[in-house]
Amino acid sequence: MEKTGDAGGIADEFFPNAQADVGPLVSSTNLFLDKVGEVVLTCHSDGLSWKLLEPPDDDRTCLGLKQISRTATEVKFSDVYAVELMHGSGRVNGAKCFSLHDCHDSKMYHFSVHSFERSKSQPSLLTLVMYAFSHNNMETCQMWVNRINDSLNKDIGRPKNLLVFVNPFSGKANGFKTWETVAPIFSRAKVKTKVIATERAGHAFDVMASMAVKDLKSYDGVLAVGGDGFFNEILNGFLLSRHNAPNLPTPSDFFQPVGTNSVVNVTNDAPAEASHQDEDQSPFLSGSRSHNGSGLMNLNLSKFTGSDPGLSNPDQDHAFPIPSERFRFGIIPAGSTDSIVMCTTGARDTITSSLHIVLGKRVCLDIARVVRWKTTSTSTIEPFVRYAASFAGYGFYGDVITESEKYRFMGPKRYDYAGTKVFLRHRSYEAEVAYLEVESEKTKLLPENGRPLERIRAFLGQNKSDNLVCRKNCKVCNTKPNGATTRTPNAMPYSHPKGARWLKSRGNFLSVGAAIISNRNEKAPDGLVADAHLSDGFLHLILIRNCPRALYLWHLTQLARRGGEPLNFEFVEHHKTPAFAFTSFGNESVWNLDGELFQAHQLSAQVFRGLISYFASGPEV
Helix, strand or coil: CCCCCCCHHHHHHHCCCCCCCCCCCCEEEEEEECCCEEEEEEECCCEEEEEECCCCCCCCCECCEEECCCCCCEEEHHHCCEEEEEECCCEECCEECCCCCCCCCCCCEEEEEEEEEECCCCCCCEEEEEEEEEECCHHHHHHHHHHHHHHHHCCCCCCCEEEEEECCCCCCCCHHHHHHHHHHHHHHCCCEEEEEECCCCCHHHHHHHHCCHHHHCCCCEEEEEECHHHHHHHHHHHHCCCCCCCCCCCCCCCCCCCCCCCCCCCCCCCCCEECCCCCCCCCCCCCCCEECCCCCEECCCCCCCCCCCCCCCCCCCCCCCCCCCCCEEEEEECCCCCHHHHHHHCCCCHHHHHHHHHCCCCEEEEEEEEEEEECCCCCCCCCEEEEECCEEEEEHHHHHHHHHHHHHHHCCHHHHHHHHHHHHHCCCEEEEEEEECCHHHHHHHCCCCCHHHHHHHHHCCCCCCCCCCCCCCCHHHHCCCCCCCCCCCCCCECCCCCCCCEEEEEEEEEEEEEECCCCCECCECCCCCCCCCCCCCCEEEEEEECCCHHHHHHHHHHHCCCCCCCCCCCCEEEEEECEEEEEECCCCCEEEECCEEEECCEEEEEEEEEEEEECCCCCCC
16 A cells, blocks of 8 residues: 655645644645635644635536535545545546646646535435645645645544455445445555455355454454345454353243243233242353352353354453454445444445545444354254344244345345245244343333324324434443443443343244344335434344234335334334343244344343444434
8 A cells, every 4th residue: 555655844844833732723825626716725723624716617527526516615634534646637546637727737736635525315325525626836735735644644543454355245246346446445545455355155254263363453443345144254253252251141941841931921922921030040041050140150162163163262362352442343335235334324335334434433333142052942052152233033034034045146136035935925933032121121011001002103103202213423322331431332241130030922923033223224214123222232122923914014014114113013022122032942943143044943142232343423314
């Protein structure tokens, strides 16, 4: 990667106080601004501003980038991702930039400031813009480039070195093309990238899992050019060999033979019933496994290495911090749904995601740790760990991804085809789901808690949620966890208060879904749960009981409609919880884990708040 030249002497001559931190630095120069005319360009401590001296000329285009609006008069350094000197007759990356000043004087020198504009109709969508300035003195242009670069380099949150995995087979098999489209943005921003094109399934997992700590620390983050499933592979490669998490909650009778239930008695297809447990009976696993003082169990899963890793091996080097503010994950969307990108940036757009990355944006993401205890009903208990960033689904969701594997040649359309087949099949599964109660859930257990009234309000369009929807600078996600001393979430599992209890629901389910984030996508514009958050330490458990096909279709149409109310049905249970456990009573049990197949007869899951940092700032609206 080309390094910025050293022109400190020139900068000192024009800006004698450039290295001083006392007081704001303001300097001005008369320059020509493409498509505008002669301006006075002023450098402030937080950005650039300009004032027009001559009337604007006719419009021109440059490099296929949208040019600045004539009404633009400033740009903040926080919105500038690159500045570069254009050598010769205004060439950038081999393309001719036709400026109105080339017509007047072929000896003009040029520099460009690269930034973005927000779409007026979709504020989360970012488009590239370029401010092209000219002057007849090259040293003046070089001085401005150096001064702006000095200001950009003060932003220590911007990445300098990234590891990039490209999945050539994601989505419509456009992984390479997608990266080639956005690579110039990283080049202009002087971000070094090591690109690895995956050659097989599990390639990215193996690279991440085997990378030495010192090598991993040489990067500011890792990017996935692909879909949610590809990101899941990279995430698991990173966490499975490094995240030491011994606390795996599950109901105390979890390992009893299928069909027994000594804690609560739940009638098939009946609403969930609560059961108070004795204080000395922990709602977590009991028996031969050791527990700590908080009632959480400790498991030694160090034997699960290689292809079946579980907890970190005690002999491994655990010097890499988790969570890490500096080391962030990112996605350049090239998948079939890209719901993680939609939830974190607000737009399924490669340019928007790339700008969030090079500008060093950061949010924390909750991650669910899923433990498969039994693969089939006849399997022995053998814990196997996986992580999920967006969603875990059973029944309809597992059937769709299983069916879609038969039609990979269809590309993303295979999900529509498979979904239609599974819907027409209308198959339900007998299972039991237990979830840890939280305070906000207690009101849902009151008798006759207004469910019919909610349906009437939904029909009239009057039942909009009063909960905060997760957006940029989200108050919910930025709230300190209990006991935390900083704004950064402590990446610990939910600390259940005394008296917390497990609630159970058993019956025939069309689907069981656990949404860690809202899972917005083009087919569900509000997501599975509109007010789910990126980093609040909870997931949303959605249980769809067996119902007539017509009612299930009504539920699905509500999911597909912006402003719909897919959760306000008698056959739908919705519970906000930090942990849940699942047991199947059938022979088949396939889950969808972030778009990947995961066979599990018994499993448990818990959320770790803010376990990873991600290159994004949250949706604007």
